[in-house]
Amino acid sequence: MMIRTTGLSKSFHNHEVLRSIDFQVDKTEIVVLLGPSGSGKSTLLRCLNGLEELSGGSLTVNGVDVDSAMSHREKNARFREIRRQTGMVFQQFNLYPHKTALENVIESLLIVKRMPKADAVAAGERLLKRVGLAEKRDAYPSRLSGGQQQRVAIARALAMEPAVMLFDEPTSALDPELVGEVLDVMRELAGEGMTMVVVTHEMKFARQVANRVVFMDGGVIVEQGEPASFFQSPQTERARRFLNQITGERGDKE
Amino acid sequence: MQLVWDNAEFLLRGARYTLQITLVSMIFGVLIGMIVALARISGIRPVRWIARFYVSVIRGTPVLVQIFFVYFGLADYGLRLGSLTAAYLALSINVGAYLSETFRGAILSVPKGQMEAAYAAGMTTWQAYRRIIFPQAARVAIAPMGNTFIGMLKETSLVSTIAVTELLRSAQLLIAQYYKYTPFYIGIAAMYWVMSTLFSIVLHAVEKRLSKAY
Ligand SMILES: Nc1ncnc2c1ncn2[C@@H]1O[C@H](COP(=O)(O)OP(=O)(O)OP(=O)(O)O)[C@@H](O)[C@H]1O
Ligand SMILES: [Mg+2]
Numbered sequence: 229m230m231i232r233t234t235g236l237s238k239s240f241h242n243h244e245v246l247r248s249i250d251f252q253v254d255k256t257e258i259v260v261l262l263g264p265s266g267s268g269k270s271t272l273l274r275c276l277n278g279l280e281e282l283s284g285g286s287l288t289v290n291g292v293d294v295d296s297a298m299s300h301r302e303k304n305a306r307f308r309e310i311r312r313q314t315g316m317v318f319q320q321f322n323l324y325p326h327k328t329a330l331e332n333v334i335e336s337l338l339i340v341k342r343m344p345k346a347d348a349v350a351a352g353e354r355l356l357k358r359v360g361l362a363e364k365r366d367a368y369p370s371r372l373s374g375g376q377q378q379r380v381a382i383a384r385a386l387a388m389e390p391a392v393m394l395f396d397e398p399t400s401a402l403d404p405e406l407v408g409e410v411l412d413v414m415r416e417l418a419g420e421g422m423t424m425v426v427v428t429h430e431m432k433f434a435r436q437v438a439n440r441v442v443f444m445d446g447g448v449i450v451e452q453g454e455p456a457s458f459f460q461s462p463q464t465e466r467a468r469r470f471l472n473q474i475t476g477e478r479g480d481k482e
Numbered sequence: 483m484q485l486v487w488d489n490a491e492f493l494l495r496g497a498r499y500t501l502q503i504t505l506v507s508m509i510f511g512v513l514i515g516m517i518v519a520l521a522r523i524s525g526i527r528p529v530r531w532i533a534r535f536y537v538s539v540i541r542g543t544p545v546l547v548q549i550f551f552v553y554f555g556l557a558d559y560g561l562r563l564g565s566l567t568a569a570y571l572a573l574s575i576n577v578g579a580y581l582s583e584t585f586r587g588a589i590l591s592v593p594k595g596q597m598e599a600a601y602a603a604g605m606t607t608w609q610a611y612r613r614i615i616f617p618q619a620a621r622v623a624i625a626p627m628g629n630t631f632i633g634m635l636k637e638t639s640l641v642s643t644i645a646v647t648e649l650l651r652s653a654q655l656l657i658a659q660y661y662k663y664t665p666f667y668i669g670i671a672a673m674y675w676v677m678s679t680l681f682s683i684v685l686h687a688v689e690k691r692l693s694k695a696y
Contacts, residue, residue: 279598312604322599326617326695336603339613368695388604 230255230423235285245271247447258418260434261427263444269427277314278307290391315385319397321377323369329380330365355383375406395426443467486669496652503638507573514578519585540579548572553644569641588623621692628685632678
């Protein structure tokens with residue numbers, strides 16, 4: 229088991245956004261999180277690596293346990309351990325704008341892993357090549373297209389050799405013609421056996437790549453299953469309504 | 483104008499003090515400003531309060547009063563500072579308060595996603611500030627910092643009142659000697675202007691360098 233949450237809850241002020249979530253991800257599994265806006269997908273993802281503080285429950289990522297009852301200090305230390313083993317890709321890329329593509333990729337190798345510069349550069353160049361951007365190594369993010377920025381961001385997340393990759397709507401901020409190049413990199417990763425949790429509205433990707441689809445609404449997991457059965461015969465009314473809505477909006481693309 | 487040329491050496495010595503006071507106060511001011519900016523965004527409430535109180539007092543009182551307080555006021559409590567030391571101290575404390583506001587704004591201007599990306603990559607808070615947040619904040623802070631810097635250069639003239647022979651006081655001493663105002667005031671005005679213009683040019687170059695990625 230790569231990820232397991234038990235009774236995970238999260239409130240902002242008095243607004244309960246995650247209600248006692250039990251969620252598991254196996255090693256090499258590709259899980260797609262679906263659900264309407266505000267259902268808590270991002271919050272769940274961000275709880276997994278401690279970008280949001282837990283309000284209740286506990287979780288385990290790659291053997292590191294965190295319980296919401298632990299001291300602040302203990303939680304911080306453990307989440308830092310989890311983050312070293314987890315890569316995250318954001319909707320808005322969040323590349324470091326003052327660093328070149330290569331510098332973005334090797335930053336945590338130098339700072340967190342304290343790898344010698346020459347080794348880090350070699351690793352960084354390999355990663356940029358892997359996402360098809362070897363020739364952009366010295367370009368600043370402002371000179372890259374959205375798709376290229378997101379691919380650099382994926383390379384940056386891969387640099388720490390994570391056991392799990394978390395994607396929060398990695399293609400939602402992209403122009404339609406740039407979505408494909410990012411999804412291709414993600415497909416490749418999936419093919420190499422990476423464990424992935426992906427929040428996305430790309431239904432085709434979910435259908436083709438996911439091993440399991442998890443549908444959330446109102447801060448709970450409403451339904452989950454294999455993509456084929458989920459998309460063909462959703463078991464709950466809420467999932468049906470969500471799928472109708474989304475295929476209604478995007479029917480032309482599917 | 484001949485009088486100015488004849489006394490150029492004396493005036494240049496004054497200019498050197500002006501420059502020296504500006505630079506020293508600026509260096510310590512930057513240090514104070516950074517510490518206070520961090521204190522103001524820190525999670526520890528009393529630390530935040532103290533920092534806010536300091537900024538509010540300094541911004542709410544005249545520099546001249548601050549200078550007199552450090553030089554004459556502290557002497558009442560047995561702390562007798564040389565006039566140059568008092569000048570350094572008063573101006574550093576003053577400029578530190580203004581710069582802390584600049585720095586705080588610059589730090590807060592860096593998008594939240596930057597800190598999250600740094601955390602997600604495994605950095606500690608301090609590593610994230612040092613490597614990711616501060617460099618981006620520096621670019622934002624450099625222009626207002628330059629204005630403070632040039633303001634400081636001119637404000638140093640106030641320490642002439644505690645008998646530091648910087649540029650203004652040098653001129654005043656010469657005026658007292660020759661009973662002629664205009665040439666000396668024009669002379670030192672020109673020197674202030676040249677110094678601030680040089681600062682502007684340097685700062686502009688720094689700003690350009692920091693912005694090369696954008
Ligand atoms: N920092 C925050 N402070 C207060 N409320 C928040 C915060 N972050 C999220 N929320 C609230 O939590 C709920 C869930 O948000 P979340 O971003 O997890 O939803 P989502 O499923 O990712 O939606 P979307 O598809 O729009 O990204 C929303 O109601 C949102 O308003
Ligand atoms: Mg979201």
